[in-house]
Amino acid sequence: MTQNPKGTLFAQFALVAKALGQPNRLELVESLAQGERGVEALSKATGMSIANTSQHLKQLRQAGLVTSRKDGTSVIYRLSGEEVILLFNALQRTAERHLAEVQQVVGVYYNARDHLEPISREELMARLNEGSVSVLDVRPKDEYAAGHVPGAINITSGELEKRLEDLPEGREVIAYCRGTWCVLSFNAVALLRAKGITARRLEDGYPEWKASGLPVEGTNTPAS
Amino acid sequence: MTQNPKGTLFAQFALVAKALGQPNRLELVESLAQGERGVEALSKATGMSIANTSQHLKQLRQAGLVTSRKDGTSVIYRLSGEEVILLFNALQRTAERHLAEVQQVVGVYYNARDHLEPISREELMARLNEGSVSVLDVRPKDEYAAGHVPGAINITSGELEKRLEDLPEGREVIAYCRGTWCVLSFNAVALLRAKGITARRLEDGYPEWKASGLPVEGTNTPAS
C-alpha cells in the first residue's frame, strides 16, 4: 500500500465513487442534502427496510460521505460536508450532458425548464435584500423545518391551490424545492401563473443554495 | 421506466458513478485528462492488457465519460467534456476531505504541499501576461505535446537536473504536472530550490488549467 501512493489514492477515490454507484444510496444522499435525518425517516423516504437502510448508510459512512450523531435512542445522519453536495451535483451535470437517456427524461418531464427561466441564486439574494420577492418552499414540512431560504414560506405542492391566500400579494413569487431534478417547483410555478400570479423558479434547489454559502434559516443550520 | 422519471435519472447517475468506481478506470480518466490517446498508449499507461483496456474504455463510453474517433487503424479516445474533469476533481476533493487513509497518504507523500505555497491559476495567468515567470511542464513528452500552458518548457522530471541551463535565468519558475496528486512537480520545485532557483508549484495540474477555460497550446487544443 504505502509503497504505491498513487494506487492507494485511486483505490480510495474509487471507493467514494462506488458508494455513489447505487440508486438507493443516491436517494439517501439527496435526502440528506436537504438536512440531517434519522434512520427511520430515511427508510420511509427511500422505501427500503430499516435494516437495509442502515446497511447502505454504513457504506456511505465508510466512503466518508456521511457522519452521524446520537440523539436519545435515535441516530441522526448528515452529509459530512458541503463538498458532497458539489460532488453529487457534478455527477448529475456530467450525466445530463452526456447520457442520451437522461436527456430524454429531461425532455419529457422537465421540458418547461428553459421556458420558466430560472432565477440565479445571486439574483435572488439581491432581490431578497431589496424585499422585492416572496420565496416559496414547496418541499415537505420536515425538510423545510431543517433548513430553508431566509423568509421562505412553506406550502407543499399538494396544498398550494388551497392556500394561495397565504402568499403575500403584489410581489413576484420565487419557488424552489429539493434540487435540479425536482418537478415540484415546476408544477408550483405553472399553477401560480395559471392563477395570474407572477412566478419563477430558483435555479437548482435548497441544497445548492446552502452549499453556495448563502444564508439559511432552520433547526439544522450553523446559527442554531 | 418512463413512469418513474426520478428512478430513471438516479439509475443513470449511478451508472456514471459506477464507471468511476474502479481504480483502473480512474487511471484511464486521469490519463485522458491530459489529452486524447489511443488504446495502445492507454494500455501501456495503465499496465493493463489491450483487450482489458478496451473493455474498460467501453464502460467509460457507456457512462458517457469518453468518446472516440478513428484515425487510420487507430481509435483515439478523449474525455467527452470538461465536466468530466470537474467531476473527477470533486471526487478527489471529497475523498481528501473525509477519508482518513487519503489524508495519511497525503501527509506522508505530499506533506511539502503547504510549504511550497502553490500559485493559483489566476495569478499565473496574470504573471504570464506580465512576462515575469517561466513555466515548467514536467509531464511526459507526449502529454506535453497534446496540450500545455502557453509558453511552458517541457523538461521531464528525470532530465531536469541535467537540463537546468535550458531554463531562462532570472525569472521565477512555476512547475506543474498531471494533477493534484502528481508528485513530480513537488520534486521539481524541491530540486530547483536546492540549486538556488526561485520556484513554486501551480495549484492542481494541466487538466484543471484547461478545464478552467484558460488558454492552452498543443496538438489537442481548440485552435489546432
Add this chain to the structure above:
DNA sequence: TTGCTATTTAATTAAATAATATAATTATTT
C-alpha cells in the same frame, strides 16, 4: 487478393460482491 496492424468482441473462469430478508443483539430511555 493478401497480409499487416489496431481494436473490438466473445467465451470463459474464478472470485467477489450485490441487495435484501429475517432474526438476534446492543444501547438508550422510560
Add this chain to the structure above:
DNA sequence: AAATAATTATATTATTTAATTAAATAGCAA
C-alpha cells in the same frame, strides 16, 4: 424490566467483476 431505535449477524440468491485467451472485424498497404 419493558419499550424503542438502530445495528449486526446470517443466509440466500443473483449478479457482477476483472481478467485471460482466442477469434473476429476494420482499415490500410503492398
